[in-house]
Amino acid sequence: MNIERIVRISLFVALSTVIHFFESMIVIPIPIPGFKLGLANIVGVFVLFYYGYKDYVGVTFFRVLLVAILFSGFGTGFLLSFAGNLFAVLITTLIYFLTRSSIFSASVLGAIFHSIGQVLMYMLISQSVYIITYLPYLAILSMLSGFLLALICRMVLIRMPEYKDTSKIRRKR
Amino acid sequence: MKLNSKAKKRYNFNFQDVIFILLGIFLVISLLLYTLFGINRNVNENSFVVITYAGTEIYNRPITEEKDPLVITKQMGITGDPENNILSIGREFDFVGPTVEVRIVDMTIQVVQEDSPHKICSNQGVVKYANTPIICEPNYIQVVIVDYSSDKPDNM
Structure with a gap:
């Protein structure tokens, strides 16, 4: 791990933590437990398709840790977030490597598996399976938000020069 | 570029x-x-209301027993008195609000009062289906109607 990567990961961890903080202020009037927009995932998808999977995994898990340290503590919220992000990272990385599909399916399937992971973890914690009644609604809403986030992420990505080009500029200087 | x-x-x-x-x-x-x-969503006279705190069952009584409201407190000392509509979560009282109030009337359940940042479980309103929980995530409270009758064989 070189210094450039350390700096890059910490930069994006900071960015996604701030986004996460502002997102927690947005109240969505949908009476489904656990639904969030997942705005911080824009950063994740961007990093995955711009810098590669190592940075993506680093940014996601350090963000979960930092959010727990700063805001929520290592309680139920941390476990739910960890399980959701673990599932999302697994499926998104699989899609990134095994297929030629774009950020849209990575984001949408990541969002679906994020809610599946959270619901499974909640079942483990609360020792009851009733929460599964909400999983389909949670998954439909996550699909929609995942698609919208991919649209936003695409707007950013198409305006960026290719990563190798930026490193070339730096060396030429 | x-x-x-x-x-x-x-x-x-x-x-x-x-x-x-x-x-x-x-x-x-x-x-x-x-x-x-x-999933069986029907509610009948044999259904039960189950309330859990952090996975531990603190209330399990027939739905025909009406409670308006049932108060869940974190008061120390009271081990719970469901007859007088008071439940205490007892040991680790890690709870946001002072109380959570649940209303059990007409075979339905509803959380009428709670303290949490987004008020999700009180906004959820009245639930009349079995196996559909009301979840107060910051308070670790889960209220659900359980229909045990479907699990038993019919001829027993």
Whole structure:
């Protein structure tokens, strides 16, 4: 791990933590437990398709840790977030490597598996399976938000020069 | 600066995305059909109301016993007195509000009062289906109607 990567990961961890903080202020009037927009995932998808999977995994898990340290503590919220992000990272990385599909399916399937992971973890914690009644609604809403986030992420990505080009500029200087 | 065409392809919606998103939609629809038709949602006189705190059952009584409201407190010392509509979570009282109030009337359940940042479980309103929980995540409280009758064989 070189210094450039350390700096890059910490930069994006900071960015996604701030986004996460502002997102927690947005109240969505949908009476489904656990639904969030997942705005911080824009950063994740961007990093995955711009810098590669190592940075993506680093940014996601350090963000979960930092959010727990700063805001929520290592309680139920941390476990739910960890399980959701673990599932999302697994499926998104699989899609990134095994297929030629774009950020849209990575984001949408990541969002679906994020809610599946959270619901499974909640079942483990609360020792009851009733929460599964909400999983389909949670998954439909996550699909929609995942698609919208991919649209936003695409707007950013198409305006960026290719990563190798930026490193070339730096060396030429 | 010119974009690498190979990289640019992965930013645009393509044919493989259609397949994967359709797979996702299929997954979600099968989950929806399972929860709508695969799970027993009927409530009858033999149903029970179960309230759990952090996975521990603190209340399990027939739904015909009306409570308006049932108060869950974190008061120390009281071990719970369901006859007088008071429940105490007892040991680790890690709880946001001073009380959570549950209303059990007309075979329905509802959380009428609680303290949490987004008030999700009181906004959820009245629940009249079995196996559909009301979850107060910051308070670790879960209220659900359970229908045990479906689990037992009919001829017993």
